[in-house]
Amino acid sequence: MLSQHDIQEAEQSGHQVYSVYVFEAPLRAWHWVNALLMVILAVSGYLIGKPLPTLTGEAADHYMMGYVRFVHFIAAYLFAAGLVARLYWAFVGNRHARQIFLLPFADKTWWREVLFELRWYLFLESTPKKYLGHNPMALLMMFFFFTVLAFGMTLTGFGLYVEFTGAGGVGDFLFGWVVPLLGGSQQTHMWHRLGMWFMMSFAVLHVYAAIREEVLSKHSLISTMISGWRMFKD
Amino acid sequence: MTETFYEVLRRQGITRRSFLKFCSLTATSLGLSAAAMPKIAQALETKPRTPVLWLHGLECTCCSESFIRSAHPLTRDVVLSMLSLDYDDTLMAAAGHQAEAIIEMVKEKYRGNYLVAVEGNPPLNNDGMFCIQGGRPFVEKLKETCADAKAIIAWGSCASYGCVQAARPNPTRATPIDKVITGKPIINVPGCPPIAEVMTGVVTYMLTFDRIPELDRQKRPKMFYGQRIHDKCYRRGHFDAGQFVEAWDDESAKKGFCLYKMGCKGPSTYNACSSMRWNGGVSWPVQSGHGCLGCSEDGFWDRGSFYDHVTGIHQFGIEADADTIGGAVAIGTGAAIAAHAAVTVLSRIRSGRQVQETAAETAP
Ligand code: HEM
Numbered sequence: 265m266l267s268q269h270d271i272q273e274a275e276q277s278g279h280q281v282y283s284v285y286v287f288e289a290p291l292r293a294w295h296w297v298n299a300l301l302m303v304i305l306a307v308s309g310y311l312i313g314k315p316l317p318t319l320t321g322e323a324a325d326h327y328m329m330g331y332v333r334f335v336h337f338i339a340a341y342l343f344a345a346g347l348v349a350r351l352y353w354a355f356v357g358n359r360h361a362r363q364i365f366l367l368p369f370a371d372k373t374w375w376r377e378v379l380f381e382l383r384w385y386l387f388l389e390s391t392p393k394k395y396l397g398h399n400p401m402a403l404l405m406m407f408f409f410f411t412v413l414a415f416g417m418t419l420t421g422f423g424l425y426v427e428f429t430g431a432g433g434v435g436d437f438l439f440g441w442v443v444p445l446l447g448g449s450q451q452t453h454m455w456h457r458l459g460m461w462f463m464m465s466f467a468v469l470h471v472y473a474a475i476r477e478e479v480l481s482k483h484s485l486i487s488t489m490i491s492g493w494r495m496f497k498d
Numbered sequence: 499m500t501e502t503f504y505e506v507l508r509r510q511g512i513t514r515r516s517f518l519k520f521c522s523l524t525a526t527s528l529g530l531s532a533a534a535m536p537k538i539a540q541a542l543e544t545k546p547r548t549p550v551l552w553l554h555g556l557e558c559t560c561c562s563e564s565f566i567r568s569a570h571p572l573t574r575d576v577v578l579s580m581l582s583l584d585y586d587d588t589l590m591a592a593a594g595h596q597a598e599a600i601i602e603m604v605k606e607k608y609r610g611n612y613l614v615a616v617e618g619n620p621p622l623n624n625d626g627m628f629c630i631q632g633g634r635p636f637v638e639k640l641k642e643t644c645a646d647a648k649a650i651i652a653w654g655s656c657a658s659y660g661c662v663q664a665a666r667p668n669p670t671r672a673t674p675i676d677k678v679i680t681g682k683p684i685i686n687v688p689g690c691p692p693i694a695e696v697m698t699g700v701v702t703y704m705l706t707f708d709r710i711p712e713l714d715r716q717k718r719p720k721m722f723y724g725q726r727i728h729d730k731c732y733r734r735g736h737f738d739a740g741q742f743v744e745a746w747d748d749e750s751a752k753k754g755f756c757l758y759k760m761g762c763k764g765p766s767t768y769n770a771c772s773s774m775r776w777n778g779g780v781s782w783p784v785q786s787g788h789g790c791l792g793c794s795e796d797g798f799w800d801r802g803s804f805y806d807h808v809t810g811i812h813q814f815g816i817e818a819d820a821d822t823i824g825g826a827v828a829i830g831t832g833a834a835i836a837a838h839a840a841v842t843v844l845s846r847i848r849s850g851r852q853v854q855e856t857a858a859e860t861a862p
């Protein structure tokens with residue numbers, strides 16, 4: 265499963281190229297859908313807290329805030345459903361599908377690899393390592409700034425969402441505890457909004473690191489998330 | 499022999515006609531059907547009177563002020579005659595030892611069968627010395643009085659959450675009632691002050707039905723605190739349309755658009771203002787053109803400016819909100835990435851040169 269370009273490149277440089285199938289189709293589909301939803305959620309969410317300039321005329325002629333919130337909630341439902349589906353895939357998918365949920369915290373070599381990656385990013389190592397699954401440093405970031413944060417955003421999001429439906433009912437039963445736990449609705453809004461900024465910062469970092477590794481480390485990252493195959497070009 | 503409510507009311511000069519009017523008024527304000535009215539009347543006629551002791555801790559008396567201004571004079575008269583009979587430092591005639599003796603008397607006579615309504619809260623620092631009543635800390639009086647009570651009503655944001663005297667840094671350690679009294683049913687009726695009709699509604703409900711109203715997770719009666727201000731606000735149409743006041747004197751303000759951008763806390767505040775309004779339905783904050791301050795929410799003094807929707811974060815020790823901190827994180831990340839990328843490129847160029855140089859050296 266090598267692209268034409270890769271084969272050419274390999275032939276030209278006389279290097280050995282081999283590839284391994286790491287990310288299965290459902291995981292890859294989820295990754296890109298999820299990325300899109302995150303952007304939609306961040307933009308619509310930003311506009312919920314700091315709305316667009318006021319509209320004039322009759323209220324009945326507009327539904328601006330209504331649409332923005334509608335987009336946020338539709339994307340939110342898909343995001344949450346995606347997260348549940350992704351969790352399910354962690355059980356039935358291959359071992360790489362479990363990576364972002366279960367970190368080998370007890371594994372000493374893994375921590376050494378994290379340290380190595382830290383040195384690599386601080387320009388203290390000259391040659392990067394290659395990994396079949398996720399780079400350990402990246403994994404650590406993914407775990408805290410995506411996995412944990414995504415569940416946090418879903419909980420605070422649904423906590424706020426069930427406020428609209430009021431006390432009583434299924435929604436209140438499932439998520440009604442979130443708002444009092446965080447010290448009130450205002451606080452929940454605050455954390456939800458702060459979470460958005462952290463998530464977006466991570467996303468930018470994630471994209472940068474992926475491109476950089478792709479260029480420097482001689483193994484594929486971005487195309488891996490598209491085709492599923494990890495290519496090692498040596 | 500203990501009197502029934504009805505006997506007390508008649509003794510206080512309230513006619514039977516007024517009594518029945520009161521019963522139907524109560525049924526309506528509690529959202530009950532017409533069939534509930536005779537039940538309320540019957541309950542009041544037959545049930546022995548439940549005494550209410552009204553205590554005052556650290557507070558400003560705005561709850562009492564609100565309470566005695568309940569919209570319908572009848573409600574006020576009836577409820578006051580039911581209440582003032584026993585104990586309320588600010589409203590009763592008795593004073594000094596005579597007054598304090600009343601508490602002892604009620605505790606003795608109605609053990610486990612009286613209600614305590616608390617306005618304000620006890621400060622706990624320095625052994626409670628910041629609030630002294632009858633020569634001893636209020637917290638002691640509170641604990642003693644509540645020990646044999648059937649239930650406790652925490653009036654206002656002070657008693658429910660702490661309010662202004664508990665605002666950061668809370669020097670006296672003013673503490674809400676439910677953190678001091680345990681093992682008793684507590685009903686929180688937050689607001690600074692709570693709406694008069696909400697207060698009388700809660701008291702009447704408890705006195706007539708002899709049970710506490712259904713409460714939510716924060717121990718607030720669901721019938722009055724089940725929805726946010728925003729859910730019933732008459733300016734909500736403008737919110738959904740995206741029509742906002744952007745400055746206090748702009749065209750939108752004159753047209754009565756939504757006050758969200760002016761920091762209205764209606765979307766995060768549970769209270770009945772937008773449906774019951776204030777002063778007998780005359781007006782309420784949003785109707786007067788000013789956003790809701792969120793006075794019935796926990797810690798509302800510590801949530802940053804009253805005029806920003808995105809609110810302050812104190813954990814960071816400076817005046818900051820989610821956007822300033824989040825924005826700084828995002829910009830910091832961006833800057834770090836740019837710097838990192840630059841160093842990466844530079845070191846690549848350098849090592850590239852080295853490769854070339856070594857290649858040149860080893861070339862024959
Ligand atoms: C990546 C995930 C998400 C991001 C980045 C995000 C972002 C935001 C932001 C920035 C706000 C504005 C907060 C404010 O200033 O008050 C917001 C509001 C909100 N979000 Fe999310 N959100 C996400 C996921 C969710 C999810 C899963 C739900 C679940 C239903 C949700 C429900 C809400 C609700 C109910 C509000 C409040 C809307 C209102 O007050 O009208 N969000 N979101």
Ligand code: SF4
Pocket residue numbers: 727728729731732733734735737755756757758762763764765784789790
């Ligand atoms: S004025 Fe306040 S409570 Fe009313 S719709 Fe606007 S934000 Fe909501």
